[in-house]
Amino acid sequence: MRTDGRLDDRVVDAVLAVAVSAVVGVAIAADLGGTRSPDAPAFLFAVGLGALMFVRRSYPVLTLAATVVGIIGYYLADYPPIGLAIPVAAALYSAAEAGRTRVAVSVAVGLLVVTTAFRLAEGDDPAYLFGFEFASTVGLMAAAIALGDGVRSRALLAAEYAQRERRRREEERMHLAREVHDVLGHTVTVISIQANVAAEAVDDDPEAVRAALGVIREAADGAVRELRATVGLLAGPEEHDPSRAPVGSLRHLDDLVRATSDSGLPVDTEVEGTPRALPSAVDVTAYRIVQEALANSLRHAEATRATVRLRYADDRVVISVADDGRGWSGSMDESGGRGLRGMRERVALLGGELAVDSAPGRGFRIDADLPLEP
Numbered sequence: 001m002r003t004d005g006r007l008d009d010r011v012v013d014a015v016l017a018v019a020v021s022a023v024v025g026v027a028i029a030a031d032l033g034g035t036r037s038p039d040a041p042a043f044l045f046a047v048g049l050g051a052l053m054f055v056r057r058s059y060p061v062l063t064l065a066a067t068v069v070g071i072i073g074y075y076l077a078d079y080p081p082i083g084l085a086i087p088v089a090a091a092l093y094s095a096a097e098a099g100r101t102r103v104a105v106s107v108a109v110g111l112l113v114v115t116t117a118f119r120l121a122e123g124d125d126p127a128y129l130f131g132f133e134f135a136s137t138v139g140l141m142a143a144a145i146a147l148g149d150g151v152r153s154r155a156l157l158a159a160e161y162a163q164r165e166r167r168r169r170e171e172e173r174m175h176l177a178r179e180v181h182d183v184l185g186h187t188v189t190v191i192s193i194q195a196n197v198a199a200e201a202v203d204d205d206p207e208a209v210r211a212a213l214g215v216i217r218e219a220a221d222g223a224v225r226e227l228r229a230t231v232g233l234l235a236g237p238e239e240h241d242p243s244r245a246p247v248g249s250l251r252h253l254d255d256l257v258r259a260t261s262d263s264g265l266p267v268d269t270e271v272e273g274t275p276r277a278l279p280s281a282v283d284v285t286a287y288r289i290v291q292e293a294l295a296n297s298l299r300h301a302e303a304t305r306a307t308v309r310l311r312y313a314d315d316r317v318v319i320s321v322a323d324d325g326r327g328w329s330g331s332m333d334e335s336g337g338r339g340l341r342g343m344r345e346r347v348a349l350l351g352g353e354l355a356v357d358s359a360p361g362r363g364f365r366i367d368a369d370l371p372l373e374p
Contacts, residue, residue, distance in 0.1 A: 027087075028045075045070060099152055249283045297325060318368070322366075326361065350371065
């Protein structure tokens with residue numbers, strides 16, 4: 001069985017075609033009246049109605065029109081009556097399922113008006129016509145249209161759900177990509193600087209080489225832990241499993257500051273208020289802002305010192321990272337690249353505010369205000 005659903009559709013259409021031909025054929029064979037007895041063309045009409053089910057998906061309106069024309073031609077030939085709703089029900093259902101509900105309703109109403117007027121003109125009993133047959137015909141037609149419209153509605157809901165799921169998975173992939181970018185960006189910067197230190201000291205200062213290699217090893221180990229934890233966030237639905245808690249957290253700020261200082265950029269840390277556990281999204285975002293800001297200072301600023309300030313308020317945490325480097329000119333978004341854009345996106349998702357200030361000769365500063373309840 002094919003997985004794209006086409007074989008299933010063909011099977012459904014084949015079953016529907018056989019059912020339509022069989023029901024109409026039985027009604028014709030019952031020979032309940034008319035001046036012309038059932039013959040080969042009458043039964044060919046039944047087969048033709050069934051055959052229309054194979055094109056109902058591609059041409060629903062054409063299928064309905066051909067059914068109506070066939071029914072009118074059948075009755076004009078004065079074959080035995082087979083009712084109105086039974087031969088047209090499948091075509092009405094198909095039109096409604098294809099989203100042509102108004103067309104189906106219009107055709108049903110038109111058929112009812114025309115056939116009722118014609119039968120009254122021929123002298124049919126109004127009491128029987130309106131008291132029994134008309135009501136049953138309307139009920140069957142309405143049921144066919146309602147069923148088709150219901151099937152379409154369910155299909156649309158399923159498609160909308162699938163679209164939301166695809167969007168959610170895409171957002172998860174983008175989130176993961178940002179996490180990996182933040183982790184690798186800072187780690188590669190530290191490793192690159194320490195590798196240069198080791199290369200310059202390899203002949204004259206073995207202790208400096210060993211210290212640089214130690215920092216490289218620590219940075220690499222930390223990156224591996226963070227990557228493992230980041231990927232683990234998508235491994236299952238358990239949101240509170242401590243084994244999968246993200247490593248990117250202000251709890252690890254001291255390690256980040258130490259690695260940056262060991263790479264040649266001394267960092268001062270100032271904390272105001274009482275440190276406490278933060279919501280996971282706020283905690284990770286705060287850590288990533290500090291990480292990205294220090295990585296930029298290491299890579300681009302030519303700074304001699306940086307300062308990280310944290311202020312814990314009742315309903316928010318305020319972060320400030322500044323250095324005394326050469327500063328940037330031009331657009332901050334262009335200068336900061338993906339890292340700064342990623343910070344803005346993270347802060348915006350939490351309902352916070354982020355400000356960047358820099359100019360040539362007066363360093364770089366980033367301030368973020370993150371509410372604890374986005």
